[in-house]
Amino acid sequence: MKKIGFLSFGHWSPSRRSGTRSAADVLLQSIDLAVAAEELGADGAYFRVHHFAQxxxxxxxxxxxxxxxxxxxEIGTGVIDMRYENPLYMAEDAGAADLISGGRLQLGISRGSPEQVIEGWRYFGYAPAEGESDADMGRRHAEVFLDVLKGEGFAEPNPRPMFPNPPGLLRIEPHSEGLRDRIWWGSASNATAVWAAKAGMNLQSSTLKxxxxxxxxxxxxxxxIRAYRDAWREAGHAREPRVSVSRSIFALVNDEDRAYFGGGDGGDQIGIIDNMRAVFGRSYAAEPDRLVEQLKADEAIREADTLLLTVPNQLGVAYNxxxxxxxxxxxxxxxxxxxxTDRQLPARG
Structure with missing residues (x-):
C-alpha cells in the first residue's frame, strides 16, 4: 500500500486566467482542496513554503x-526553510497545529530552495555563525527544533511566576506527543539524505536532486532512498522510517486534460541551481493505460511509501x-x- 497525497506550491497571480488572484484565494482554496482530497480518499495535503513570493x-x-x-x-509541508525559522517559536506553532488536527501533522523541513531575494533569512533576523554557511545554519536550527520537540524541560523557571509552574525545568508548550517522529527532511543530495537518517527524520525527495x-x-x-534506508538501519532507530517522492502526474481522461497537458510529458532536464548541477525529473501525462506502463519503470516511486502529486493550484479546486x-x-x-475499496469517505460528525 502506498500513501498518495497532493503537494501545492500555492501560487497566485492577478492574471484573469488564474483561478487564484490573491493570497486569500490561495489560502481558502487550499483548505477546500484538502477537504475535497480527503473525501476522494487521498492520504495527504501538503503545502510548499516560499518567502518574498506570491x-x-x-x-x-x-x-x-x-x-x-x-x-x-495527513497535513504537512514540503518544505519549511529552516534558515528563516526561530526553532522554539516554530515548535509552539507546530505543537498547536498538531493538536488541532489530532496528531496528523507531517512536517517537512529543510535548508530551503533558491530564493526570491539575496540572503532573505537576514531580513528575518538570522545570520550564520562564524565559520558557518547558511546551509549549516539551517541544519543547526533543525537540530534545536528536533531537540525541543522531545518535550523535555530545559528552561529555568522564574521563582515568582505569574502562574504556578510544574516542578523542574520547563519545556516548550503546547507539546504534542509523537510529533518528533513525524518530521521529514527535504533532501537534494545523497549526503543530506544520510544526515537526515542519522538524525531520525523521515525523508522527502522532490522532483529535483x-x-x-x-x-x-x-x-x-x-x-x-536506498542510501537513506541503509543509514537509518545503521543508526539503530527503533521505528520504521517513511520516504516520500513528488511527481507531476496527469491522467488524460477528458478533453480538458488533453488541452492542458496533452502536449507531451518530455523527459529529465539538467540545470544549475544554487551553483549545483541538478537533474529535474520528468512530468508524466498520458492516457491511463500508457501512464501505468510509464510509472512502472520509475524506480524511485517503487522505493517510496508515499507519493505526493504536485498540483497546478491556479487551475482551481474543482480541476485539481x-x-x-x-x-x-x-x-x-x-x-x-x-x-x-480504499477510496472510502471519512465519517463526518
Missing amino acids: QLASPFPLLAAVGAKTDRI ADESGEPFHVQQAKQ AHVIDAVLKHVAPALGWRRE
Missing part, C-alpha cells in the same frame, strides 16, 4: 485550519480535485499502490 509562506495558520476542517487526511552520477533522475533518486481523483481511480489500483 506563494504560500507562513504554513501554520493554514495547517491548523485544514486540521480543523478535516478528519483523517543533485546530479551525482549522470544517470536518469528516477535512478539517482532510488539510490538516494479531478486530477487527484483520476490518479486514485485510474492509475493507483492498476499499479498495486492501493485498492479501489
